[in-house]
Amino acid sequence: MPEGRRLAFVGAGAVATGPAVPGPVRRPAWDHLGLRTGVGVGVEDGRIALLAPDEEIGEWFHAARLPDALVDCGGRLITPGLVDPHTHALFGGPRLEDHARRARGDDYKAIAAAGGGILSSVADFRSRREDDLVTLALPRLAMMAALGTTAVEIKSGYGLSVADELKALRAIARLRAHVPLEIVATFLGAHEVPADYRSRRDAYVRLVIDEMLPAVARERLATFCDVFCEPGVFDLDQSEAILKAAAARGLKLKVHADELDPFGGAELAARLGAASADHLGAISPAGIEALSASTTAAVLLPGTLLFLGKSRQAPARALLDAGAVVALATDFNPGSSPSANLPLMMTLAVSQARMQPEEAFIAATVNAAHAVRLGDGRGRLVVGGSADLVVWNCRDVRELAYWYGMPLAWRVYASGSPCLGGGWGISSAGSAGTVLSPPMS
């Protein structure tokens, strides 16, 4: 937003600031939501300048050199913008046939044999130009923002060659110039072994370590390095070798761990001090113990297992009760989770994984920010922090995980710039803001 511009939000039914102190939350409780009534939010130059009684906010706004917008929230709820710490949002086309085949009972091997699966996304990705990929990603990010997400991690991993992985990360870097969202880039060259390396997997690991990682580090294209650590993809030794090489080049670490088998990925992530271990559908008791004794976030992706038709979910209850830092993400990708709806993941966390609504809220805000090591007050509303906030078409925090699949965001701001309701992205015409008014409750 332009310098000196002031925005003010008054008339909120409640403001949930999140916890007063920085850092992840273990064993989230209602108090961590930081619920306040009778207060509003003042924003100047993209940062939160004031959290104060409405009257004070009004006076402060009208004293501005450049008053921009005074938003009457009409009794709605204000929260921090949501943080989606695990997506594969840069991809080519959807995989519609895979979805239909799964419904006919085909497993992933049959789907791959029929020309589908992740390698079809790789072939599609390689055939596209960087410009095309940027163009495809923009409306998806607009959709994501319209649902309340203001910061998002995006992984490479459909290139699987030096040139195509760099193409992915350069495209992700270019997205930042187009959207006000905070974007965190992750290098996932070890997402899968490409077809031409299937008979020499170690050679592909060497390609990742010796050629991809140095190029990614040289161009400073990624904050994180991630590895798909699963039986038949990258084993524990290969994963560790890649992650250690990434750490030596200054990248922070993430691990796709224990999705379908208890493979030891969570323990590896904790031992290497990774920022997060993600999926964890089949995490072992030892893995739960390792994560709870570490600062490695457990990032759960309940939409993925649901979309794949699995009846099982990650043991969220055991992780939370053991004191692990639990976060939620969409895993937005064309194969196993074609949804960018993080509030929907909050619903699934409650209804499928037995999390409490306040636990789901913390998992999609402050703990999600921790999982991608975002500072600057992200995932919380704090004076001096980035003005990432959502005004919701509801009054109670528990409603975010309740009206499932519904577009509940009424106004969304990232770094003080509007993402929904008269700004960038999806226009307010036809948005939740005009359809659902007044609030749902």
Ligand SMILES: [Zn+2]
């Ligand atoms: Zn993933």
